Amino acid sequence: MTFKDRIYALKGNTLCIGIDPDGGTLKALGYDTSADGVLDFSMKVLSAVDSAGVKIVKPQVAFFERFGVAGYAALEQLIAEAARLGLIVIADAKRGDIGSTMAGYAAAWLGDFAFSADAITVSPFLGFDSLTPAFSEAKVRGKGVFVLGITSNPEGFLVQGSINSEGSVAKGIITRAKALSEESGNVGLVIGANADLSRYGISASLLSGIPILAPGVGTQGGTFAGLRKIYLEDTRLLIPSISRAIGTGGVTKIYDNIATFADEWRTLG
Amino acid sequence: MTFKDRIYALKGNTLCIGIDPDGGTLKALGYDTSADGVLDFSMKVLSAVDSAGVKIVKPQVAFFERFGVAGYAALEQLIAEAARLGLIVIADAKRGDIGSTMAGYAAAWLGDFAFSADAITVSPFLGFDSLTPAFSEAKVRGKGVFVLGITSNPEGFLVQGSINSEGSVAKGIITRAKALSEESGNVGLVIGANADLSRYGISASLLSGIPILAPGVGTQGGTFAGLRKIYLEDTRLLIPSISRAIGTGGVTKIYDNIATFADEWRTLG
Numbered sequence: 327m328t329f330k331d332r333i334y335a336l337k338g339n340t341l342c343i344g345i346d347p348d349g350g351t352l353k354a355l356g357y358d359t360s361a362d363g364v365l366d367f368s369m370k371v372l373s374a375v376d377s378a379g380v381k382i383v384k385p386q387v388a389f390f391e392r393f394g395v396a397g398y399a400a401l402e403q404l405i406a407e408a409a410r411l412g413l414i415v416i417a418d419a420k421r422g423d424i425g426s427t428m429a430g431y432a433a434a435w436l437g438d439f440a441f442s443a444d445a446i447t448v449s450p451f452l453g454f455d456s457l458t459p460a461f462s463e464a465k466v467r468g469k470g471v472f473v474l475g476i477t478s479n480p481e482g483f484l485v486q487g488s489i490n491s492e493g494s495v496a497k498g499i500i501t502r503a504k505a506l507s508e509e510s511g512n513v514g515l516v517i518g519a520n521a522d523l524s525r526y527g528i529s530a531s532l533l534s535g536i537p538i539l540a541p542g543v544g545t546q547g548g549t550f551a552g553l554r555k556i557y558l559e560d561t562r563l564l565i566p567s568i569s570r571a572i573g574t575g576g577v578t579k580i581y582d583n584i585a586t587f588a589d590e591w592r593t594l595g
Numbered sequence: 596m597t598f599k600d601r602i603y604a605l606k607g608n609t610l611c612i613g614i615d616p617d618g619g620t621l622k623a624l625g626y627d628t629s630a631d632g633v634l635d636f637s638m639k640v641l642s643a644v645d646s647a648g649v650k651i652v653k654p655q656v657a658f659f660e661r662f663g664v665a666g667y668a669a670l671e672q673l674i675a676e677a678a679r680l681g682l683i684v685i686a687d688a689k690r691g692d693i694g695s696t697m698a699g700y701a702a703a704w705l706g707d708f709a710f711s712a713d714a715i716t717v718s719p720f721l722g723f724d725s726l727t728p729a730f731s732e733a734k735v736r737g738k739g740v741f742v743l744g745i746t747s748n749p750e751g752f753l754v755q756g757s758i759n760s761e762g763s764v765a766k767g768i769i770t771r772a773k774a775l776s777e778e779s780g781n782v783g784l785v786i787g788a789n790a791d792l793s794r795y796g797i798s799a800s801l802l803s804g805i806p807i808l809a810p811g812v813g814t815q816g817g818t819f820a821g822l823r824k825i826y827l828e829d830t831r832l833l834i835p836s837i838s839r840a841i842g843t844g845g846v847t848k849i850y851d852n853i854a855t856f857a858d859e860w861r862t863l864g
Contacts, residue, residue, distance in 0.1 A: 348695040388692060388699030394709030395667045402664055422718055423657060423689055424748045426617040430657030440663030449691055451720035451743055453750025474720055479693045481722025488757035488764050495757050495764075 328511030329445060329470030332414065333537050333563050340562070341591040342382040342416065343375050343584055344541065344569030345404065347389045351570065355577040361396035364389060368404040370580060371572065376411045378585040383408055384539075384567055387419040398441075405441055415443040416539065416565075420474065422449035424456045432463035436471075445470030447516055447539070451485070454502045464512040470537065471513055475500045476526060478518030478542030487526055496526040500533070507536040514539060519548020519566060523556070530556050537563045544571030550594045561595045597780025598714060598739030601683065602806050602832050609831070610860040611651040611685065612644050612853055613810065613838025614673065616658045620839065624846040630665035633658060637673040639849060640841065645680045647854040652677055653808075653836055656688040667710075674710055684712040685808065685834075689743065691718035693725045701732035701740075714739030716785055716808070720754070723771045733781040739806065740782055744769045745795060747787030747811030756795055765795040769802065776805040783808060788817020788835060792825070799825050806832045813840030819863045830864045 333340060347357070347364040357363035368385070375383055390401040408415045421431040433439065435446040445464075448457050450473055457473060464471045476486055476496045485495060492498030500515060507513040514537030523530060538557070542548040543566045550566060557564045572583045602609060616626070616633040626632035637654065644652055659670040677684045690700040702708065704715040714733075717726050719742055726742060733740045745755055745765045754764060761767030769784060776782040783806030792799060807826070811817040812835045819835060826833045841852045 346696070348699060350695065386696055386699075388690070388696045388703065391703040392699045392706075392709060394703070395664055395671055397703075397709065398664045398667050420692055420718075420720075421657070421689070422691075422720070424746070424750075426619065427615070427655055427657045430617060430655075430661045434657065434660040434663065434666075437661075440661060440666065449689075449718055449720045451689075451691070451718045451751070451754055452746045452748055453753050455750040456748055477693070477721050479721055479725055481693075481724040482720070484722050484759055484761070484767060485720055485754065485757075485764050488754075488759040490753055490757040492753065495754055498753060 327468055329464065329468065330507065330511035330537055330563065333565070336381050338562055338595050339379065339381055339592060340565045340595065341380050341588050342384050342539065342565045342567040343371060343380055343572060344567050345371050345383055345385040346569040351573055355573050361393040361400045364393060364397060365400035365403060368400065369407065372404065372407050372411060374581045374584045375413065377581060378588045380584060380588050382414045382416065382565060384416040384418050386569070387417055402441060405443055414445070416445040416447065416472065417441060417443035418447050420447050420449045422451055422457065424452055425459070428456060429459035429463070432460040436463045436467050436469045445472060447472045447474065449474050450499050454499050461506060461510070461513060465510045469512065472516050472539045473499060473503050473513065475503070475515040476517050476521040478520055478546045478548065483525065494526045497528050500528060504532060504536050516541065518542045519553055520546060533557065534560055535563070537565060539565045539567060541567040543568045550591055554594055564595070566591060596737055598733065598737065599776065599780035599806055599832065602834070605650050607831055607864050608648065608650055608861060609834045609864065610649050610857050611653050611808065611834045611836040612640060612649055612841060613836050614640050614652055614654040615838040620842055624842050630662040630669045633662060633666060634669035634672060637669065638676065639846070641673065641676050641680060643850045643853045644682065646850060647857045649853060649857050651683045651685065651834060653685040653687050655838070656686055671710060674712055683714070685714040685716065685741065686710060686712035687716050689716050689718045691720055691726065693721055694728070697725060698728035698732070701729040705732045705736050705738045714741060716741045716743065718743050719768050723768050730775060730779070730782060734779045738781065741785050741808045742768060742772050742782065744772065744784040745786050745790040747789055747815045747817065752794065763795045766797050769797060773801065773805050785810065787811045788822055789815060802826065803829055804832070806834060808834045808836060810836040812837045819860055823863055833864065835860060
């Protein structure tokens, strides 16, 4: 079973809840600013995700790394609990390097030895082909690699919208990822939920048939309705991701918020 | 004292030894393929670095992450020992994200709370300005941030050599980094030792007055003599980095190899 098959098997129940225990969120929701606070928050979110029937979570690795070894121990526990609940874990790590170094990152996140997530996000600044060791590891293990294509922040355009022999940087990355996805089913893309595809010379059809992780729903201006319009043909492989908005109204609202978002996406998606 | 001042204070003794305990290196040199093996190898290299009078080390984070929590505990010990020896530690992490996530990475590597290196490498795929939280953290703490400009691998050109309103992607990044470095002294660049600057529309003068980390000396085709030719004006801020070549001839040669490289750079640089 490829990673793409695993997403298809969700039959459109593809909402992803981002777990982003940054300092501001921890404080606002009454958690300690520590690895313990990060773990407590993470477990709370996992429990709410499970209750709401959501199937995908995306821990933001920076907020665990922030607390060093203890933070990574918390992430390890998060991943183990998510696995117990049958959730798909996308480690939002945005790793990117070359050769054996890239292979090291792939082993760290997709292997059995360290964090063992189901998928990882990767950054192609060193060229799409530099990510090959991650694609190979994912293929062997039936896991996924989401390559950054168009990010949700405006500053990204200067790099992602630059012009090369493949059109724009983003277009080249997307074209290559799609070809690889058709071949192996283990490659996906990160495309910000608010992305204006036309600025990058891309049509929505280029984004069909490949898992798309779409962060930026909620606080960054993306909406479910907007996503539905872009990905009209087929939203079964579209994974909208909501992070900060799950804490709106305080910690007692996390269950309700996640349940509401999940219902909304199941209806609209 | 800014990070740039710390490099100037080395008076040209700027060789950097990369600590890259990948699986192949560990095996070839007789170390366990485990976090313990990674730690033993790291301590061996630090001791050799200290004996040779080298002042900068660059652990490659992927090879620690590869072993999860135990790997990060080894990295923590490496950094503590390097600090004890008075070495400058550049964490080669190539992190890159936006907003509070980027701030999380900056805190993880430059703060007092997690890994506490002296500098970190960062990746500008999300745009140079997305890295601002790392620049701010570095400025406050007198530490350094090395932004990927031109990497040593050929696949990088499709991204880094793409054309935008600032010339090439690499040129825009380098121009912005240099302006920031002149302002704060805490920003540097990663420019592969084998980089052909003219392909990116860059002249060597654009690279003066800013710390340059130049990986790829040795196994990736860069040479000290080649670097000297490029950075003729001033090599005091140039940090050539050697990783794999330190193990040539086996584990008993690590001391000699590092001492030889250090002497060679002091003479040529």
